[in-house]
Amino acid sequence: GVAQGAYPALDELSPFGEHDGVIAVDLDGRIRYMSGIATNLYRKLGYMGDMIGRTISELETSDAGLVAEALGERRPLEREVTERGRVHIKKVIPFYEWTGPWGALQRWLAPHRMEPRLAGALLLVHDCTEARLKERQLRVKSAMIQEVHHRVKNSLQNIASLLRMQARRSTSDQVRAALEEAVNRILTVAVVHEFLAHQEASVVDMREVAQRIIRQAREVMLAPERPIHLRLEGEAVYLPTQQATSCSLVINELLQNALDHAFDGDRPGTICVRLEDLGDRVSVVVEDDGRGLPEDFQVGRGGSLGLQIVETLVTEDLKGTFELRRRAGGGAIAAATFPKTQVGGEKPWNAGE
Ligand SMILES: Nc1ncnc2c1ncn2[C@@H]1O[C@H](COP(=O)(O)OP(=O)(O)O)[C@@H](O)[C@H]1O
Ligand SMILES: [Mg+2]
Structure with missing residues (x-):
């Protein structure tokens, strides 16, 4: 300059x-x-x-x-x-x-x-004519991408409100619950696009996204009188758009499960979401001190959708591993680990330097 x-x-x-x-x-x-x-x-x-x-x-x-x-x-x-x-x-x-x-x-x-x-x-x-021109083109391009993310976010939020309206009208508890789950998943994807709309880079800090998902869960799912403490641990973990979206859905699903299944009635408890950057891998853990998994529990059995989504996202989209087990001292631990990928590629983006 x-x-x-x-x-x-x-x-x-x-x-x-x-x-x-x-x-x-x-x-x-x-x-x-x-x-x-x-x-x-x-x-x-x-x-x-x-x-x-x-x-x-x-x-x-x-x-x-x-x-x-x-x-x-x-x-x-x-x-x-x-x-x-x-x-x-x-x-x-x-x-x-x-x-x-x-x-x-x-x-x-x-x-x-x-x-x-x-x-x-x-x-x-x-x-510096060409350099300035290139700079301007890049600025225009990144502004356009941001605009697209912004519109995607708006559309997803609109879809979510339509579904929420439909949920409210439903007379069946089961239908209402299913629609509310869908609303939740759509809003989770919207969070990632919202972050991408406000920055020029195409990577997001998962910690910030998780913070937002937790806030959303607290506002939407958690009745104010329930004495459940939601906690976020770990430092910034940067992921490209695609991985961030999958990872957000995983966090949302696991958080929902802990809220839905871990604590009866008004039992107090803590749910902790932990993100860790392990260098070439990322670890996501959702832990609760609730009642623990059912006796005969097995992931993927019983035809439930939530954990099936998690399994698919972790093993197929993120190419990682997932496990859900009993926590020593009561409660459940859900842990996903997956390799970082290069932005726009399959290789870990900090490998080979
Ligand atoms: N944190 C948890 N604590 C206790 N049970 C859990 C927990 N997470 C999942 N489960 C059990 O796993 C089952 C399957 O979960 P999921 O696939 O998300 O379906 P759904 O939430 O619709 O029941 C739940 O019904 C519940 O019995
Ligand atoms: Mg569930």
Whole structure:
């Protein structure tokens, strides 16, 4: 970027790139030297032919003004200017020559009495037109993606409210429960899109998403008088969109189960959701201190949908493992572990470096 402040120190100027042009101008503004790349850059602005010996004010660019300013201030300067559709970063560095009252003979007559005298300026030109264009395209693209996530979130929330209306009208408890579960799952997916709508990256922090799912469960599922404590443990775990969606659904399902099955009536208890980044793997644990699993319990038996969804998401989508077991001291522990994948790929994204 362009150096901060009107007159940066030499070491604050942006670096000189291999595709940058160099022009040297004397105190009269006459061009004394021009590199090949500089010639090409000015050609793009429409200046053909030899420019050595011409004055810089003949060019209808900001150059003369910038050079005059740097010479007047006797300090380097750096500006980004847009001229005839090209974006240039221009740096002007005044230079000096050593002379004395005897001119060319000074070096022999009294070298120790030579003094620096302002002699001209170097104009360094960097063409960043393409880079700026690419930056803008990227910004537009990422804004569009964010907008899409925003719309997906809105649509999912609309679908959820329609289903919720239908649930309220239902006279069958079973139908109502099923519709409410569906509402819950849809809102869980909406949470991920909501996070993606508010940031440019396509990864989300599962900790924040889990926090939100817990809040949603507390608001929707948990009657305020039930003495159940919901806790979230662990640090930030970043996952790409696809994995984040599956992982959120898993957390939601396990949390629902703990709320639905672990505690009778108004028994007090604690449910803990724990996320852990194990380097190349991620671990998700939902633990409760409730009544524990039924005697003859087996995952996937009895045709219940919740744990079947969890099983499928963990083993097929996340390529991981899932287990649900009794917790020492009462209650249940549900644990899923799965490998991290590269954004847009199958490999762990922190492997092979
Ligand atoms: N945390 C838990 N504590 C006690 N029992 C549980 C727990 N989680 C799941 N279960 C048992 O596993 C069964 C299957 O769960 P699930 O597949 O989600 O179906 P559903 O929640 O619709 O009953 C539940 O009916 C319950 O008996
Ligand atoms: Mg369930």
